[in-house]
Amino acid sequence: MKLLKLGKVERLLRSRVESGEKLFLLLSDPEKPISPNTVKLFEENGADVLLIGGSLNVTPYDIDEYIARLRVEGVKLPIVLFPGGLNNIAKSADAILFMTLMNSMDPYWIVGAQVAAAPIVYRLGLEAIPSAYIIVGHGGAAGHIGRALPIPYENGYIAAAYALAAEYLGARLVYFEAGSGAPKPVPVDAVAAASKVLSQALLVVGGGIREETLAAERLKAGADGVVIGTLAEKDPEKALRSSR
Numbered sequence: 735m736k737l738l739k740l741g742k743v744e745r746l747l748r749s750r751v752e753s754g755e756k757l758f759l760l761l762s763d764p765e766k767p768i769s770p771n772t773v774k775l776f777e778e779n780g781a782d783v784l785l786i787g788g789s790l791n792v793t794p795y796d797i798d799e800y801i802a803r804l805r806v807e808g809v810k811l812p813i814v815l816f817p818g819g820l821n822n823i824a825k826s827a828d829a830i831l832f833m834t835l836m837n838s839m840d841p842y843w844i845v846g847a848q849v850a851a852a853p854i855v856y857r858l859g860l861e862a863i864p865s866a867y868i869i870v871g872h873g874g875a876a877g878h879i880g881r882a883l884p885i886p887y888e889n890g891y892i893a894a895a896y897a898l899a900a901e902y903l904g905a906r907l908v909y910f911e912a913g914s915g916a917p918k919p920v921p922v923d924a925v926a927a928a929s930k931v932l933s934q935a936l937l938v939v940g941g942g943i944r945e946e947t948l949a950a951e952r953l954k955a956g957a958d959g960v961v962i963g964t965l966a967e968k969d970p971e972k973a974l975r976s977s978r
Contacts (some may be wrong), residue, residue: 770806
């Protein structure tokens, strides 16, 4: 019987959660990347990983070039691919969120893309973190491209049911997404309901987090971490306050 072995990045995230810390995941889109100096600022102030990915107009070459620039400038953060499709799989990353878009109406985003991606991830030797991507409310570009049926803001119990199903299917990370630049974040009650039923999967929340209080409320409700992207591009100092 093969024993489950966690990769270096996932072990790092889990060790921090197990020690009572909350995770801060910085998200950068290679089409409008966060500067290396700004990434270093976040690294110095407690960011745990840098997620890199985008839904459109991104190639593996863009991502590899961006990662090379970050490394030359001294960024040491683990870099994890947050793929918007096969075009986001780049060999220079440390790991990839190997995701299924749980509430997509298109089988391609539930399993088709993953079947096509798996041999590439294996060949490149990337650490794969089994992840479930669940879109709530607004959805943004990810919801549109992924043909998602977003969970209504007022139905947190449905989000929790998706999260639990994901864990039962083997996901070790659940990502609640309101969408890049969403008018409001994933509701606190959805986070609390999911946190209550999950026993092993890490729960992270992103989209629409523009204020310190919004992040703090979701962490207090049981999220293991928050993902901050748009705010980090536009107002790094405010994003830093939101991540603490």
